[in-house]
Amino acid sequence: MFVTSYAQSGIENLLRSGIDDANKFANAYINPGSEAVIYSLANGWYNTAKVKSLGGFEISVIGGISEIGDDKTSFALNENDYSSLRFESGPGIQQVGTVLGQNSPDISMIITENDQNLGSITLPQGLASENVEYLPNLILQGSVGLLFSTELKLRFLPEVETQDVTAQFYGVGLQHEFTDWIPGLKVLPIAISGFVGYNSFESEYRFSSQSTFISGSNQSIVSDIESWHYALVASTKLPIINFYGSIGAVSGSADSALKGEYTISSGVSQIEGATIVDPLSTSSSVSGFRATVGTKLTLAFFRLNVDYSFQEFNSLNVGINFGI
Template sequence: MKLYKLLLSLTFFITFSVTYSQNGLENLLSSGLEDANRFMNSYTEPGSEALIYSLSNGWYNSAKVKGLGGFEISFIAGVSQIQDKNTRFTLNENDYDFLRFASGPSEQEVGTLFGQNSPDINMNILEGNQTIGSISLPQGLGSENIEYIPNLIIQGSVGLPFSTELKLRFLPEIETKDVTSQFYGAGLQHEFTNWIPGLKLLPIAFSGFVGYNSFEGEYKFSEQSTLISGTNQSISTDIDSWHYAILVSTKLPIINFYGSIGGVSGSAVTRLKGEYNINTGVSEIQGDTLIDPLRLDASVSGYRATLGTKLSLAFFRLNIDYSFQEFNSLNVGISFGI
């Protein structure tokens, strides 16, 4: 459960309760919706992309599909690496209407959700020549020395007719006072070893795979964690992720090796929902009640290659693989089946 909550905390990192004081969030929204959305999209984009890639991990451990009626239950755990380039972005104050650096040049490298600002970077909110507020840019997971993203998935597979295998995956649904979430996925793998005459006589299998993941979650601000007065305040995240691949593997009795090449695509939409009463700020929103003020969008389209090995002992299988992609990942799977 703690591992899953860490995944949720990444998804909902922009709750600001981790990185912002009450005044910090109010001042961010007080800078205007365009500035707040622009900054938060840049700040959270690597996190959204990482989750899209992470949810595409661990789909397969062989190019050989199961026979009709064969089944397997798998528990897959993994970590994805955060690279240095994902820990910062270039903020040019000329792209913003009201935010200006308190010191230094007009263009600076600042931390993303995965980074940190050391020392702190402060920005002023200016309207005309008047400073109406200030903000300290948020620290990311780098300030907690977190360099990897965890992943945990339960998956079932069953053999279908015509050399095809159906895969279904999920994470246990969470529904508490503050958090609701659900994750599910489905994939199809088709082996075409028999398409090529004579190939089935060799200890090698070939197949194609396509899989889809969906994650939906919502974090409701409790009375104690509400940062700005208002009603029905929450953050919701919807993630869709696709993975396509061509697989090859050996067909040996005990130890086998497998690899794939393919792509990952997907999108993530995170919304700050509810009503937020802004008492101070730029004139266009001062005194307003903002409704669903922030929408953060990210999309992914990238390549992926995987190399792995699997140990099979009767009904028990153990596999480990490494995937080369935007967020490289290491995955370990334990499977039971026939």
């Protein structure tokens, strides 16, 4: 969702101020959204520390929302850090919206070169301008029990392609139960296991520039996001209602790029009249703590779980599970 907002925001208009200024703004604007997706992909991997027996399986539909903190919706833009951008009005340092936020009212900046005014641009809006306060996620997952008290988890979304969007997602995780092989722990009413999971998300959003001053072809936003989750999981082993929790870490990286050809008819002398290929790229990485608490209801082949995770972007998740 945040990639779509990025593509529709008109951020390519920043190219008129020069490649360096545009890249500096793009990184500050897009990185909070990339971080949110990395943490969101870590959601919903497990609902118990008890792994399935050999051949046991479970199919899960996991949905949830992640909170967007106020500190992720804006950043301080200092015009002194930019070569050609100056605020049209107000102080030289102002809070401006990220891809998760908004500017209300609009914020305009002037493009200058050698004290000459080359025109103005309106800074891009983010998801908050569309009344989006939480980031949703929906995941289909399958789990199967292996030998040696280990469980394999797979997530997969075949490539989806529409006129404007191409996206693909997959994930793989392994959970190993310690209480099955440590003497004395197996008889306790709790299970303890370790987990590691990896997610990969790739997307392309194709669009055509509508700017008065920018034309071109084959224009798109391409994103490649990877997310890792490591956890120590504990849960009760009761017949119907159980409780589970985990402590661990999330890490990952994200790269997004503005692809295609962009011909700038009006801007700084460095790029005016030029056709630029693949002009912008952003990159970010995260590494943070995560703790989860949850409960699960088991009725024969049906299980329902709810959990809440404390992390950089706190999240609430619900899972509907079927299996043996």
